Amino acid sequence: MEKLEVAQSEKYGMGTVIANKVFGEQAEEALQAALKEIGRLEGILSRFARGSEISRINRAAGIRCEKVGRETYDVLSQAIYFSECCHGCFDVTIGPLVCLWADARKSSEPPDEADIERLLPLVDHNSLVMNPDRVTVGLKRADQSIDLGGVGKGYAADKVLDVFRSFGISSAFTNFGGNVAAMGAKPDGSPWHIGIRHPRKENSLIGAISVVDRSVVTSGDYQRYFIGKDGKRYHHILAPNTGYPAESGLISATVVAGSSAAADALSTAIFVAGMQQGVGFLGAFPGAEAIFVGHDLSVYATKGLQGSFQADNGISINWIL
Numbered sequence: 001m002e003k004l005e006v007a008q009s010e011k012y013g014m015g016t017v018i019a020n021k022v023f024g025e026q027a028e029e030a031l032q033a034a035l036k037e038i039g040r041l042e043g044i045l046s047r048f049a050r051g052s053e054i055s056r057i058n059r060a061a062g063i064r065c066e067k068v069g070r071e072t073y074d075v076l077s078q079a080i081y082f083s084e085c086c087h088g089c090f091d092v093t094i095g096p097l098v099c100l101w102a103d104a105r106k107s108s109e110p111p112d113e114a115d116i117e118r119l120l121p122l123v124d125h126n127s128l129v130m131n132p133d134r135v136t137v138g139l140k141r142a143d144q145s146i147d148l149g150g151v152g153k154g155y156a157a158d159k160v161l162d163v164f165r166s167f168g169i170s171s172a173f174t175n176f177g178g179n180v181a182a183m184g185a186k187p188d189g190s191p192w193h194i195g196i197r198h199p200r201k202e203n204s205l206i207g208a209i210s211v212v213d214r215s216v217v218t219s220g221d222y223q224r225y226f227i228g229k230d231g232k233r234y235h236h237i238l239a240p241n242t243g244y245p246a247e248s249g250l251i252s253a254t255v256v257a258g259s260s261a262a263a264d265a266l267s268t269a270i271f272v273a274g275m276q277q278g279v280g281f282l283g284a285f286p287g288a289e290a291i292f293v294g295h296d297l298s299v300y301a302t303k304g305l306q307g308s309f310q311a312d313n314g315i316s317i318n319w320i321l
Helices: 027-045 053-059 070-085 095-107 113-122 152-166 260-273 275-284
Strands: 006-013 016-023 128-131 136-139 171-176 179-183 192-197 205-211 215-220 225-227 233-235 250-257 289-294 299-302 309-311 317-320
Touching: 006 027, 016 027, 016 152, 027 053, 027 070, 027 152, 053 070, 053 136, 070 128, 070 136, 070 152, 070 260, 095 113, 095 233, 152 171, 152 179, 152 215, 152 260, 179 192, 179 260, 192 215, 192 250, 205 250, 205 289, 215 260, 250 260, 250 275, 260 275, 260 289, 275 289, 275 299
Parallel strands: 299 317
Antiparallel strands: 006 016, 016 171, 128 136, 171 179, 179 215, 192 205, 205 309, 215 250, 225 233, 250 289, 289 299
8 A cells, every 4th residue: 555645734824833743645736735725814814014914904993995806805704604603702892802911911011091991992893894785894883992812813724624635535534732723533544632731730630532524722811921019810701891901710711613713712701701691602503512621620511512522631521401
């Protein structure tokens, strides 16, 4: 039997380290095309790139709508759907607050409450004006801005898998800094094993999930944070309704779903909402499952993961639903 070609890469992009591994007759060609696609998407969707379509929309907030390409319109349409399904616990118009807290991290002090209250009304996904006929997008109010931090990497991961498919690839994965999207199974037919990081122990896992054709995305308070002078942990996942880092009783939320964009947005929304409300969000996404880690390090998982989620030594799982 002819040996299956394998191609892999690891490089920085979209604000994180992106790793890819591809198996198949055109593995190298597929990989190079995927890397080109990642660069193209970043140039379109990154709010940090001045020439990107997201940056153009942000600069035109309160003034006019901007003509955009298919990808920008698609990802924002999905974002609105996620916001509605998750009752506003996910919102891509959270950009003004993201910028405010990014400045706060430099001084390790939370922003003034008055500044948060001033910006909070700008966070409203209903202010996105979408015209499907003209393929235009705008923001109703000046100073509003889009931030795709809770869905952009997932959307890009889905697009990478689309590229792999176009080359006839049936076994591959892409990993956007922990946002893992697996295509098919491993070449030997066995599932991919995705580790779930322990939110309080370095280089440790709470367990691993076996998946085929699924995406696994985790949101947690350990990824980007600072400790204030008050000794409190201020992480980067903001609650759209308060303007502060979410305090839902969770320190980690992992979602397993067929779509990486959905898993990305859902993990954010569930982390913001908490376990009880978050479980309800899963119902809008058939086949989606979740793992929750509470402040007391208790671990809960939806029963659909029984048989595929294996806890690490010393970790007990409470099965729900």
